[in-house]
Amino acid sequence: MTTATSPAGAAAALLKPATMAQALQRAMRDAMAEDPTVHVLGEDVGTLGGVFRVTDGLAKEFGEDRCTDTPLAEAGILGTAVGMAMYGLRPVVEMQFDAFAYPAFEQLISHVSRMRNRTRGALPLPITVRVPYGGGIGGVEHHSDSSEAYYMATPGLHVVAPATVEDAYGLLRAAIASDDPVVFLEPKRLYWSKAAWSPEAPAAVEPIGRAVVRRSGRSATLITYGPSVPVCLEAAEAAVAEGWDLEVVDLRSLVPFDDATVCDSVRRTGRAVVVHESTGFGGPGGEIAARVTERCFHHLEAPVLRVAGFDIPYPPPMLERHHLPGVDRVLDAVARLQWEAES
């Protein structure tokens, strides 16, 4: 199994530490250099390079027509991107923060997600919507939402969330190359996570829709994605002391959903916990637990459990650590998987 962040082999010697933000920037830069139809647009993406500096340098290198500071209007940004895509461009749109993408929902749901379908394939929309998402950075209100469930519930959209520097590059390249719209969720608190990485090294660019086993194990599967992947890997290391050998599956893509990789794992381990930051009620975990139960019922030794954020509006920074699922909550859930012994 591949490990989280460093490609194996001799190439590793050439690698320098890079952050996820740098890998994302590099993905856009490479895509723009290779394909003149790739355009980046959004609020502050030009001169400033984005509030997280993910688009840093793109306007300088490719000009303001290719990396455009738009007026401050999310529906307008996504709506004009629709027209640009209709004319043959590949817009990459930045929404400044998760909760500020909501004004654009009308465009996303009424047009972006269904244009291919309603025109019987005549107008596919190759739009990438980049959304810095999730908590853990001490953001004030409206800066920490996990909005993936809304996107997942909309047919026609791909929904992707990288957890590693390598995947940030590979998945963003795949998203920009996709002929379908992709909601690309960037875990804010991993923007500055580092890994030895270089786009020159053999980076595994997987097509969208494949999960990966980040750590193999025999006693239970942690199913997770985005910012919760490092949490689960840490929990898995801690669980060794308790005699648990945990497998960690990083979904990477929520839509399409990789039932095969997830179910292979659960059939082997017989136990599963879904871990994510967004709310449990009506959240992605419910969907994932149901899918796993339907497909692996006879292999399960315990119910599929969920470890999620509380069912509350995202709390203020001073309280967010109580809300975000951490290692201890994951380990508690793992302990509860000893279902037979208890009942």
Next chain:
Amino acid sequence: MLALRAVVYRPAPPPEWKPRTDPAPLLPDPEPYRLLGTDAAAGVDPGLLLTLHAHLVRGRRFNTQATALTRQGRLAVYPSSTGQEACQVAAALALEERDWLFPSYRDTLAAVTRGIDPVQVLTLLRGDWHTGYDPREHRTAPLSTPLATQLPHAVGLAHAARLRGDDVVALALVGDGGTSEGDFHEALNFAAVWQAPVVFLVQNNGFAISVPLAKQTAAPSLAHKAVGYGMPGRLVDGNDAPAVHRVLSDAVARARRGGGPTLVEAVTYRLEAHTNADDATRYREEPEVEAWRAHDPVVLVERELTARGLLDEQRRRSVTEDAEAMAARLRERMNADAELDPMDLFGQVYAERTSQLREQAAHLRAELEAEGEAR
């Protein structure tokens, strides 16, 4: 008492600031622009008048035929543009073939005038949820049901065309109610900031379903809204086909030569109910409708043609016959049952079906086979 010397506080003047442009040239004329019935009508090209007339007559017939099809259950719903034909016809005729049209659900006639097969244009309203025509082939976006959402698309497309060096213009249609939507504002703002080659045509037909313009906006006119964005606003009599054609053609030409966007408000009236499902007597009085009937766009052009001696009996008959033939063909083709393939439900959701959709498609296929065997 001690006399205090008054300290006079004189603040430093603020940094100099002036409005960036003179708003006066952007302001619409106080009266809607008219040609028919004025001296200027004599300057209208006879060929254009005849073309407009033929399309108006066809358009009126198209509207009555489509409404009749709702009564026969062949159309799920039809929002008639009877009374508004001049706007729709002029919108289509003001464009070159390479230009793009962005219609809303009421603008079926604009699409038909563009040359799209009427049956294809009516696909959506028939209850088949697919856009019936290929938007790229006809440079006509799908009819938009959510209000004003197609306006930013028009801006984006026009912007993209300009970036690619093509002299393509986008014309986007919206109703008076739609101008209250956020997307209207965002589209106009983007268009003006980017100087995109786009023209916005507001068909102010007096009502958004039942809500009159006075409850929709407090602006002096909808054309006045343009000034706030930094683009010219034009007011035109929406029932005067050559006037609408002139104003739109000017705006299109301006956009094509890099002059940026224009907002055109056409003042017109919806003679029929909002759709066949609506009861217009609940919100308006008959005398108002009658007053507008007297300003019928088809009659206005006919009068001008007759006065000029351009519309003899033979010409009138051939135009009517042509419209009747179109209606008969439409009736006949719409009376054939649409053949829909249920498996099509899973087509074109994504470029490639997800494993989830493959499973669901297999499920439906099995259901259909079982149904077939049971029959």
